[in-house]
Amino acid sequence: xxxxxxxxxxxxxxxxxxxxxxxxxxxxxxxxxxxxxxxxxxxxxxxxxxxxxxxxxxxxxxxxxxxxxxxxxxxxxxxxxxxxxxxxxxxxxxxxxxxxxxxxxxxxxxxxxxxxxxxxxxx
Numbered sequence: 001x002x003x004x005x006x007x008x009x010x011x012x013x014x015x016x017x018x019x020x021x022x023x024x025x026x027x028x029x030x031x032x033x034x035x036x037x038x039x040x041x042x043x044x045x046x047x048x049x050x051x052x053x054x055x056x057x058x059x060x061x062x063x064x065x066x067x068x069x070x071x072x073x074x075x076x077x078x079x080x081x082x083x084x085x086x087x088x089x090x091x092x093x094x095x096x097x098x099x100x101x102x103x104x105x106x107x108x109x110x111x112x113x114x115x116x117x118x119x120x121x122x123x
Contacts, residue, residue: 002103003025004024005022005024006020007022018085019080019081019082020079020093021078022079022097027103029103032098032099033051034078034096034098035050035051035095035098036078036080036093039094043091048060048069048080049068050069051071055071062088066084067081067083069081089119092116092117092118093118097112
């Protein structure tokens with residue numbers, strides 16, 4: 001079974017920085033597109049950034065120029081460097097691993113989500 005583990009969330013003042021990490025359980029053999037979404041209270045989940053297997057990136061308009069997504073394929077880990085944080089960036093951030101996913105146990109066609117990590121930016 002695929003499991004994603006996120007870390008790096010927390011409380012930070014406006015203008016500060018945080019770095020999120022998302023790693024798989026170590027059972028994945030394929031290199032898949034990955035990304036980050038976020039969901040604030042009362043709002044829909046929105047794309048923050050995504051990255052293809054070969055490193056091409058895409059960002060939501062609200063984070064362009066402030067956030068950077070990157071990956072380490074050897075570790076099957078994706079990172080989100082968040083700079084110049086604003087109170088409106090406060091949300092639960094979710095990592096996504098896009099299918100199809102090849103593991104030692106077989107192939108899974110659907111996407112997998114992490115459990116989410118809270119980011120709170122105080123004004």
